[in-house]
Amino acid sequence: MQDSYLRLNLAPYIDHALLDPGAGPAEVDIACRQTEHHRFACLCVYPWAVTQAVEFLRPKNIPVCAVIGFPSGGSASQTKLFEAQLAAEQGATELDAVINLGLLKAGQTEAVYAEMAQIVEETGLTVKAILEMGRLTQAETQLAAEICLDAGVSFLKTHTGWFGGAAPADVKFLAQLTQGRVGVKAAGGIRALEQAAALIEAGATRLGTSRGVDLLRQQQELD
Numbered sequence: 001m002q003d004s005y006l007r008l009n010l011a012p013y014i015d016h017a018l019l020d021p022g023a024g025p026a027e028v029d030i031a032c033r034q035t036e037h038h039r040f041a042c043l044c045v046y047p048w049a050v051t052q053a054v055e056f057l058r059p060k061n062i063p064v065c066a067v068i069g070f071p072s073g074g075s076a077s078q079t080k081l082f083e084a085q086l087a088a089e090q091g092a093t094e095l096d097a098v099i100n101l102g103l104l105k106a107g108q109t110e111a112v113y114a115e116m117a118q119i120v121e122e123t124g125l126t127v128k129a130i131l132e133m134g135r136l137t138q139a140e141t142q143l144a145a146e147i148c149l150d151a152g153v154s155f156l157k158t159h160t161g162w163f164g165g166a167a168p169a170d171v172k173f174l175a176q177l178t179q180g181r182v183g184v185k186a187a188g189g190i191r192a193l194e195q196a197a198a199l200i201e202a203g204a205t206r207l208g209t210s211r212g213v214d215l216l217r218q219q220q221e222l223d
Contacts, residue, residue, distance in 0.1 A: 010193075010219060013200060014212040015065060015096075015185065016040040018049070019161070025052060032056040034213055041206060042094055046070070047083050054091035065094035065128075068119065071162040073098030073132065077115040084119045094126040095119065096157060096185075096208070101135055104144055112144070116151035128155035128185050128206075131174075134164030138173070145177045155206065157185040165189030168202035175203030193218040 016038075018031040028049045035043040035057060042063035045053050053064040066087035069075045075083075077100075084095055097119055103111045120127050129148035133141050145156055156174050158166040165188025174184045186199040187208030196207055196215050209215070 008197060008200070008219070010196060010215060011038045011040055011212070013196075013205070013207050014038075014040045014215070015042050015044045015187075015206050015208045016212045017044045017161075017187075017208050017210045019044065019046065019067065019070070019210065025049075028052050029056070035062055036060050038212065038216060040212055044094075044096060044208065047087055050087050050090045050092050058091055063093045063126075064091065065096055066092040068095050068097035069100075070096070070098055070130075071160040073100050073130070074102065077111075077118070080115060081118055081122060084123050084125075088123040088125055092125065094128065095123065096128045096130055098130040098132065098160060099144055099148065101132055104136075104140060104147075109143065109147055113147045113151050116148055116153060120152040126154045127152075128157045128183075129153040130157045130160055130187075132160055132163055133158050133166075133170050134188075141173065142177060145174060149178070149182065153182060155183040155185045157187055157206075157208065159188035161188035161208065166199060166204075168198045171199050171202035171204045190215075193222070 016035045042065045043053050044065040047066050050066050068083045069080045131144045158170045166186035171186050183205040184203055185206040186204040190207055190209040191211045193215055
């Protein structure tokens with residue numbers, strides 16, 4: 001098992017996340033430099049930080065991802081769409097958008113579909129739908145996944161990280177549902193190399209974490 005950790009090229013799986021509400025421009029600069037140095041898959045930031053991140057990372061051909069409706073998913077659909085369009089205009093190429101859990105649980109599936117489909121269609125970006133699986137039953141998770149797939153998303157994401165975290169079982173469930181049609185992003189509480197490896201083995205194609213640098217350091221220490 002240890003050998004598999006050493007062989008794993010972990011950095012391209014990692015969406016380096018800077019989603020601490022107290023982080024300011026100085027922290028964004030540090031996160032950009034970390035993302036460039038380690039060649040993470042992207043840097044994921046709040047909408048206000050997109051311009052700063054894009055100015056730093058676009059010349060290095062590293063994507064910037066903006067979170068939309070984060071972390072509750074409860075913003076009005078018009079607000080989410082505006083956030084998404086503005087992020088696109090400012091140079092973000094990926095969006096992590098939280099679905100509306102309340103509407104899903106109320107059975108208003110057409111509204112959930114319309115919200116996600118509009119974001120996908122109006123921006124043309126890589127959209128990762130955050131399902132927040134810890135707040136859903138298995139049946140609700142399957143329904144949410146099917147809605148988001150129909151809406152044209154590029155990834156299904158397990159959690160925001162604010163209300164629980166990803167487990168290999170969550171990833172396996174989404175991987176079985178998607179059958180390789182879209183990516184699966186695991187997020188929430190990924191701090192240890194063993195966790196990261198288990199999630200990738202379960203089918204995760206991206207890992208959302210603020211601990212990417214720590215994970216790579218753990219990997220180096222095994223060598």
